[in-house]
Amino acid sequence: MGLFSLTRLAAAVCAALPMALAMAVDVPKIDLPQVNRGTLDYGLKSTPLGGGWHLIAGANADFSQDNGCNIINTGFYVDRDQVVVLNTGTSKRYGQQQRDLIDKFSGHKPVATVLALNLHPDYFLGNQAYPKESLSATKVTQKGILAESKAYEDNLFRLCGDWMSGTETASPTRTVLVDQGLNLGSREVKLLELNGHTASDLVVFDAEHGLMWAGGLVFFNRIPTTPHANLKLWIESLRTLRGLNPRLVVPSHGPVSTGIQAIEQTLDYLTWLDNRLTEAAAAGAEMNDVMKAGAPSRFHHFAAYPAEFYRNVTHLYPAYERSALGGF
Amino acid sequence: MLQYRNQFSFLLMLALVFSLPGVSWAASLELSREQLTGGDPLDSMQWPDLKTQFFEKNAKVQFDSRVKVTVPLFAEDAMNVPVSFDASALGKVTKLVVLVDRNPIRKVLEFIPLRSRPSLSFRFKLEQASPIRVAALTPDGIWHVGNAFIEASGGGCTVPGATRADGSWPKTLNRVAGKVFDANTLRNDARLRVQVSHPMDTGLVAGVPAFYVEQLTLSDANNEVLAHLYPFEPVSENPLFSFDFEEKPNGPIRLTGKDNNGNKIDAKVGL
Numbered sequence: 147m148g149l150f151s152l153t154r155l156a157a158a159v160c161a162a163l164p165m166a167l168a169m170a171v172d173v174p175k176i177d178l179p180q181v182n183r184g185t186l187d188y189g190l191k192s193t194p195l196g197g198g199w200h201l202i203a204g205a206n207a208d209f210s211q212d213n214g215c216n217i218i219n220t221g222f223y224v225d226r227d228q229v230v231v232l233n234t235g236t237s238k239r240y241g242q243q244q245r246d247l248i249d250k251f252s253g254h255k256p257v258a259t260v261l262a263l264n265l266h267p268d269y270f271l272g273n274q275a276y277p278k279e280s281l282s283a284t285k286v287t288q289k290g291i292l293a294e295s296k297a298y299e300d301n302l303f304r305l306c307g308d309w310m311s312g313t314e315t316a317s318p319t320r321t322v323l324v325d326q327g328l329n330l331g332s333r334e335v336k337l338l339e340l341n342g343h344t345a346s347d348l349v350v351f352d353a354e355h356g357l358m359w360a361g362g363l364v365f366f367n368r369i370p371t372t373p374h375a376n377l378k379l380w381i382e383s384l385r386t387l388r389g390l391n392p393r394l395v396v397p398s399h400g401p402v403s404t405g406i407q408a409i410e411q412t413l414d415y416l417t418w419l420d421n422r423l424t425e426a427a428a429a430g431a432e433m434n435d436v437m438k439a440g441a442p443s444r445f446h447h448f449a450a451y452p453a454e455f456y457r458n459v460t461h462l463y464p465a466y467e468r469s470a471l472g473g474f
Numbered sequence: 475m476l477q478y479r480n481q482f483s484f485l486l487m488l489a490l491v492f493s494l495p496g497v498s499w500a501a502s503l504e505l506s507r508e509q510l511t512g513g514d515p516l517d518s519m520q521w522p523d524l525k526t527q528f529f530e531k532n533a534k535v536q537f538d539s540r541v542k543v544t545v546p547l548f549a550e551d552a553m554n555v556p557v558s559f560d561a562s563a564l565g566k567v568t569k570l571v572v573l574v575d576r577n578p579i580r581k582v583l584e585f586i587p588l589r590s591r592p593s594l595s596f597r598f599k600l601e602q603a604s605p606i607r608v609a610a611l612t613p614d615g616i617w618h619v620g621n622a623f624i625e626a627s628g629g630g631c632t633v634p635g636a637t638r639a640d641g642s643w644p645k646t647l648n649r650v651a652g653k654v655f656d657a658n659t660l661r662n663d664a665r666l667r668v669q670v671s672h673p674m675d676t677g678l679v680a681g682v683p684a685f686y687v688e689q690l691t692l693s694d695a696n697n698e699v700l701a702h703l704y705p706f707e708p709v710s711e712n713p714l715f716s717f718d719f720e721e722k723p724n725g726p727i728r729l730t731g732k733d734n735n736g737n738k739i740d741a742k743v744g745l
Contacts, residue, residue: 301627304627429655429658429660430653430655430658430661430665430667430716431660431661432556432558432595432716433546433556433595433597434544434545434546434556434557434558434595435558435660435661437546437547438544439660452547453547453548456546456547456548456550457550460546460550460551460554460556461550461551464554464714467667467669467714468651468669470653471651471652471653471667471668471669471714472651472652472653473651474646474649474650474651474669474671
């Protein structure tokens, strides 16, 4: 009896474990892009995430001509008679191919809103493919895009070459009012304007389906990008997101994740980085010393390590140094 | 006609090559490479020219790996490329010069380490990917040159700095922030880090003349001079320098100097 029940228990546990794992990891199988560099085809694929939402995944990598510089996750929502688009990718060509995909899927329903979640180039350089009046962002992001877009275009033309041909900034002019939420057509979802990754980081949260479009605030298995970052504000924002208890989180870069796993991982990295830079500045370390020391091994498997970590240090360390030296 | 001449010279070259003994084909190529780069370990054809421009005609100049030059894997921010060098392995060094092959202004700074180590960290503006050289003069009159290569997208020298672009530089011009740090687990030396508020304009941005800190002197509480530094246009906006000392100097340390418009710098950095 004893032995029998033990075996049964073991069998029960073995049967239950994969089920428990499957419950915890109910990420849909994500279709990744099939890039053709010769024909400049991004090979975009959409994956349904439930509740009317669809993901168009990018590569979890650094910008390169081989991946078409498509490293961003964009998305769309199809309602009864309209479509909402989140982020439009790095180029006019991406925007066009994204729109073709969405049009085919929706049967050419009108695009009511195109929302850039922050000011970074891969969030809005595909805007040319959409009606001008649909292009939306927060006031702060609009201002940022006006100030930075020329430099973005130059930099991406240099990095991505032919993929960029014909790309010009179409600045969003419709202002998002966060209090009013995001109107999807037949329903509304929550909008949060947080900061820390940039001065204005929009998050779309569909509470009904537990789905969070976390924009630039969350990275998963990828070193976060920091050209406009303030780590302390960013860490605060992630705590806010953690409090919302999402079921599924779509980061702008990296794979979709369940629960708060990706939020916790981003928090872990940024908290480590903030402490590391503070200690280094207090010890009088030079920027090259900080880069050479690297990050702990738990971050080494992240995509874009160490290059993006070096960029983090370049972007962020000067402010830590200034405060350690007492300022002018 | 041009076509014909090309073919002719090609045939002539072929004839020459085949008339030479077998070994010398490779050797003659190598010799020409050697001539083109002056034996530069980084294979830069600018090196012979750089040498003529910045060293006396009969100067003894040799490459020496004891002059360690540390740069990042790539220059993420071409306006602020961090460089650290250390020539301590040479023993006494009387003067150091930092040169960048492919910058429109090639001389970055001169450094005379009287009581500091012959090591320094700073940031500079890089116009394009380039070798960087640190030449250290020893008392026997020999220049020892250390090298590193910096990958960059470039544009650093011809873009205005942040405080020039937003016009905020006059508010804090020539103010100094700084601190002395004890030796620690990462570093056997005490370190002084000083930052001077200055736009460091290269003169290569349209309508903005060259405006840069050109001389700095560090002295200790007993008025003993610790080091002289002569920065040039390529040094980054709000320049930040790290000096290393075997023994922590007697503070407070005084930093004096001037920019090329004659504005004075005079500040004490506490301990």
